[in-house]
Amino acid sequence: MTTTGDSPQSGSWASLPAHRAWLDGEGERLLAFAEAAAGTTTGFAWLDDGGRPDPGQPPQLWITARMTHVFALACLRGRPGAGPLVDSGLAALTGPFRDAEHGGWFSSLTADGAPAATDKSAYDHAFVVLAAASATAAGRPGAAELLQEALSVVERHFWSGGEGRCMESWDRTWSEAEPYRGANSNMHTVEAFLTAAAVTGDDRWLTRALSIAERLVHQAARTNGWRLPEHFDPQWQPLPDYNDDRRNDKFRPYGSTPGHWLEWSRLLLHLEAALGADAPDWLLPDARSLFDAAVEVGWAPDGESGFVYTLDWQDRPVVASRLHWVLTEAIGAAAALVARTGDADYERWYRTFWDEAATRFIDRERGSWVHELPVGDAAPVWSGKPDVYHAYQATLLPQLPLAPVLAATLRQELGDD
Structure with missing residues (x-):
């Protein structure tokens, strides 16, 4: 196996001190924007376009977990003040978001901290694992206990050994499972399992991450021309018409989502690097194929630069x-x-994408990134700038090796291993 990315390739922007300094500056700018989301007992708030908490958006588990993860990474990088922000996120995850009666975590809360949506989703729980793992790497009090609890809940209620993937969601009491299976929640579970394995040293989570990747990418995506099906029935049969009447859904849009092909491409390389000599030989070719398909049909299909959100099954923008x-x-x-x-x-x-970001998305006036550039008369997908998880990671990934994943590498750099 060739390099796992222990150092930037010679000739790449990521090898240039000036580019890395630019990435660090952009990361700091994002963190400064995100600090306004903290300060409540219900976790991190949904921010509007100007960086103010949006009172119309209830506290969301996925936002609090993702922002806890982000500030854990910032803490590991030595940013003063990031540690207490991690602790505030952990307090919300072990406090109002946690279902002390039935286990697991509520998807959303009311403004005063009562449960609002009481369903238990794999997507949300994957981010609880990610947050707890990164906070554990950062050495924050109570994080390791939260990680073990979260992994136990995921193993007991979401992981299906017979399916080799995760189930999607349950009611509050874990009595009734949703008759749906989703690629998105399983993708983020892979991300969470990679981090959990790196932080705990338990390779069981790598084995399960590989199982998910093999079934969703090496089987479902590969046999569909790398157009990853996102929605499945309980027997994992694709549902190509799912949400045809809700095409701009935030989490379950109709059609296929090139952004997820790209996300999977990166995760396969993290997985290959983490597995080392035990990595199957299809991980790199599949990562290449997903990336190539995304840029071939998802980038500028209408003649304008940028990736579209979704495509139909004839590669037409939806x-x-x-x-x-x-x-x-x-x-x-x-x-x-x-x-x-x-x-x-x-x-x-890589250079083209950063040029696109600098030209069209980085919001130097109001902070963070513009979350959505509308095209035509399509209804908006997002409001405001809910969190900085994706953008902040984009400033770190070019600077760090493929394995171990972000939090574990940063912990090593601190000399805490």
Whole structure:
């Protein structure tokens, strides 16, 4: 196996001190914006376009977990003040978001901290694992206990050994499972399992991450021309018409989502690097194929620069709006492929993506990134600037090796291992 990205490839932007300093500056700018989301007992708030908490958006588990993860990474990088922000996120995750009666975590809360949505979703719980793992790497009080609890809940209620993937969601009492299976929640579970394995040293989570990747990418995506099906029935049969009447859904849009092909491309390379000599030989070719398909049909299909949000099954744009998270995942995937292969084509795309970000998405007036650039008369997907998870990771990934994943590498750099 070739380099796992222990150092930036010679000739790449990521090897230049000036570019790395620029990435650090952009990361700091994002963190300064995100600090306004803290300060409540219900975790991190949803921020509007100007960086103010949006009172119309209830506290969301996924936002609090993702921002706890982000500030844990910032803490590991030595940013003063980040540690207490991690602690405030942990307090919300072990406090009002936690279902002390039935276990697991509520998806959302009311403004005064009571449960609002009481369903238990794999997507949300994956981010609880990620947050707890990163906070554990940062050495924050109570994080390790939260991580063990979260992994136990995921193993007991979401992981299905017979399916080799995770179930999607349950009611509050874990009595009734949703008759749906989703690729998005499983993708983020892979991210969480990679981090949990790196932080705990338990390779069981790598084995399960590989199982998910093999079934969703090496089987479902590969046999569908790398157009990853996102929605499945309980027997894992694709549902190509799912949400045809809700095409701009935030989490379950109709069609296929090139941003997820890019995200999967990067995750496969992290997984390959983490597995080392035990990695199957399909991980790199599949990562290449997903990236190549995304730029071939998802980038500028209407003649304008940028990735569209979704495509139909004939590769036609469904929601052509440009979403910032798709571009950040393209940056991460290109950086990972440069580190893994040294291929000049990926370096060219890496530079193209950052040029696109600097020109159209980075909001130097109000802070953070513009989350969505509308195209045509499509209804907006997002409001405001809910969190900085995707953008902040895009500033770190080009600077760090593929394995261990972000938090574990930063812990090593501190000399805490």
